[in-house]
Amino acid sequence: MRRINVEIRTTRELALRALIEILEMNKYTNLVIDGILKEHEELSIRERAFVSRLIRGTVERKPTLDGVIDSLAKPPTSRQKPYIRNLLRMSAYQILFMDGIRDAAAINEAVALSKKHGFAGLSGFINGVLRNIAREKERFLSEIDKNEDLAVPKWIEGLLTERFGNEKAKEIEKAFLMSRPACIRITNDKTEEIITSVEDIKITKSEGLDHVYLIEDPGDLRKLPGFEEGKIYIQDEGAIRLLCDGIKAMEEDGGFKGYDKDNAFTAIDVCAAPGGKAIHLAHILKEKLPKEAEYKITAGDISENKVRLMEENIRRSGLENIDAKVRDALKIDTVMKEKADLVICDLPCSGLGVIGRKPDIKYRLKKEDIEELAALQENMLEAAKILVKPGHYLLYATCTLTEAENEGQIERFLAKNENFKLLKQKTYIPTPKNDGFFMSLLQKAF
Numbered sequence: 210m211r212r213i214n215v216e217i218r219t220t221r222e223l224a225l226r227a228l229i230e231i232l233e234m235n236k237y238t239n240l241v242i243d244g245i246l247k248e249h250e251e252l253s254i255r256e257r258a259f260v261s262r263l264i265r266g267t268v269e270r271k272p273t274l275d276g277v278i279d280s281l282a283k284p285p286t287s288r289q290k291p292y293i294r295n296l297l298r299m300s301a302y303q304i305l306f307m308d309g310i311r312d313a314a315a316i317n318e319a320v321a322l323s324k325k326h327g328f329a330g331l332s333g334f335i336n337g338v339l340r341n342i343a344r345e346k347e348r349f350l351s352e353i354d355k356n357e358d359l360a361v362p363k364w365i366e367g368l369l370t371e372r373f374g375n376e377k378a379k380e381i382e383k384a385f386l387m388s389r390p391a392c393i394r395i396t397n398d399k400t401e402e403i404i405t406s407v408e409d410i411k412i413t414k415s416e417g418l419d420h421v422y423l424i425e426d427p428g429d430l431r432k433l434p435g436f437e438e439g440k441i442y443i444q445d446e447g448a449i450r451l452l453c454d455g456i457k458a459m460e461e462d463g464g465f466k467g468y469d470k471d472n473a474f475t476a477i478d479v480c481a482a483p484g485g486k487a488i489h490l491a492h493i494l495k496e497k498l499p500k501e502a503e504y505k506i507t508a509g510d511i512s513e514n515k516v517r518l519m520e521e522n523i524r525r526s527g528l529e530n531i532d533a534k535v536r537d538a539l540k541i542d543t544v545m546k547e548k549a550d551l552v553i554c555d556l557p558c559s560g561l562g563v564i565g566r567k568p569d570i571k572y573r574l575k576k577e578d579i580e581e582l583a584a585l586q587e588n589m590l591e592a593a594k595i596l597v598k599p600g601h602y603l604l605y606a607t608c609t610l611t612e613a614e615n616e617g618q619i620e621r622f623l624a625k626n627e628n629f630k631l632l633k634q635k636t637y638i639p640t641p642k643n644d645g646f647f648m649s650l651l652q653k654a655f
Contacts (some may be wrong), residue, residue, distance in 0.1 A: 265297050316336060392422070400441060469502050481553070509540065558607040
């Protein structure tokens, strides 16, 4: 009698539960994964990595997986029971895209799960479909390689091609489908020594960024040594780069001169949750400002839940000069008019740059949403501009790739606000290691 691997069964069962929540109940991938990992703290680093990759990969490859399954199965996925179609998707993903998993293990565990959850009558159907996928794996992979357009809906593919050209658009789409590393920023040298020696994870240093590391298949990063003590921050490498690039442009413009104990540096992050940029900025200011100079950062967001999340992250950091508060970025704040040396506007956007990390975006987003989001951003910028002191800076950022939300947004802003000028602007194209972002640093005239 075949010996059941209970440990593997449990991780697949968790992944399947998550997929049903994401693909059938329209929940957000990152929130579902975070919830499952918090709920099951007993899982090892390796198990957490397996669950995370299986969930994300299946969501990313859903159109491809459905095409493969539908070529072999009757009824097609659209007419199958939700439990069955997601079990098939998850198992097909393991067979086609997870080299470290034996085909037989993926098939046998799928059959066992179907029996455990009351679908014994369909176990033969599941076994047959998956064995046929395994038998024709090379043919399917060859066809998948030719049909790269399955990475995103046609309208997104068209937008990327128009913006970046066919070759670059294909590179971006391929990057969306690749399993990307997580990124952490470390603030303590001793923690850096510890983290690089942790077993069961592959960790490499980021190019050109101090104290920043990339971790392959990390699972729950909150389990890493130093996280609870605020010595490790989970933040996308692209987000770290854009803030560093903006700060460098400010520094080249003399933006950190003239501060002392009587003249504190004031920053406002208008859509700050979960607080990564505000905390990163605080660490930067401690290095860039004169030792006697003070700083104050206001990290605002519209919901109390988001503010509580920021407060927890700030608490872990041990930083005392960051104030998290409920704040509506659309409202004019006359109290803080022209009080900020730096205003960070990392605004709500369509999120096309982070599809690789949040694959459900490509199923949720509609073409008409972009125009609505661009209008929202425009209104938020108009409210944010009055916060900037004359001679000082506004850093605009998104995690998307559309012209309307990026360069076009800045062009419209500058056309209406001739007292601002552009200092630096950059688009960060998605790669297999990084998400896509956009950054524009503006300066207000004296």
